[in-house]
Amino acid sequence: MFVRYKAQESAKKQKQSFKEEFNMIKVALTNLAKYNEGELVFTWLELPASEYEIRKAFREIGCLDGDEYIISDYEAPFEISESADVYELNEKLDELINIDATDSILAGVYDVYDVMHFAIDLANTGILSYAEEYVDCIISDETVRYNVQEMAKEGDFWRIRYFTNGITEPAAFYYVDGYGNCRDLRQSDLDDIVRELLDEVMR
Template sequence: MQTLPSVSSCLKSTTVGSGMISVFITNLEKYNEGKLIGEWLELPTTPEKVKQFFKQIGIDSVNYKEFFLSGYKSSVYGITNYISENSNLNELNYLACKLDELNHDEMEIYEAAIDIGVNINSITDLINLTDNLDCFQCLYNISNEYDLGFYWIAESGCYSLKELGNLTNYFDYERYGHDVALEQSGTFYSGNYIYYTGEIFSSDYDGKSVPEEYNVLNYRRSLE
């Protein structure tokens, strides 16, 4: 009986590029025939590049049509937790395009929001998150619970230190910051503190129809 090389052994020998998301696409029918044929594809990409890519791995829309994602990596924290071998390539490209539009500060808030986990259960949610970053507040240069407690008590203007008088000398800023972080479900990320404000997310993408400009997997357009 022919032994098929493991997908993992192939992935280890392959270098992933600098795309927002990289997926290892394997020719399913060749795989079932006992041949492991696949390559890394970086996202975002274009229909033209996908057309050429599929030719390289033998997908011609006639004899070989099916593929699966046997590996996936991302330069963005937390993304791969929501990718599977059956993920929609158009949807992943849509997500990669949206991520590519974020600046450095927005990306840090985005990654922190994934860590917080509010309203994040799917690729659809990750796409919609890119348009809802204003639902998160970032307090810069606050990297621990003491800093957070000190900010809210001494710097935010929420409390009058004059009224507290000498009690401020005995205040446990760290414990207060701990309680605030728990209450807000906030997270310390990259030297800052980020929390969800409680605003309702907008859901412009319904998870069903990827906008045409992000579609890369269309056999009629990409392979013929």
């Protein structure tokens, strides 16, 4: 029985850097006809791969052109549907790794600037046109100070209190929660944004 990847199911995998996870992106190509007959015929394919490598993998499971297959298991830092087209998946990965900002993301040592540039590059290259929406929750210190000044002019000091209540130390950027209030930006926030972007790109 295959166990599909879920980030929350493995604390160990959560601790892996994105570079480690990207270097081990694998999909289990499985012959659907054999699977429906109760026979498990599959092979692991590392991505991105050349067309020759993909065709070789299909031959290994007895799938000729037009034969149906499923991705019955995978190892990746994002979700992969069992009905995903391996050629389209491979093409998306090729596009993704060719983005300059991807280097720091894959190295697992990214900061807020790297994540913002990654989102911008995804949008500018057309890979994910609305990628910048995922970093709208990040607000600069300059913007926070401007908003505070405007609130002060209006005498809305209670609003200032709630708006800045989650900020414990000076920083260049902060995180805006669902209520529109600011708090310290955490590494886990950046991790969540990166995973959401990757999931959306590979969908």
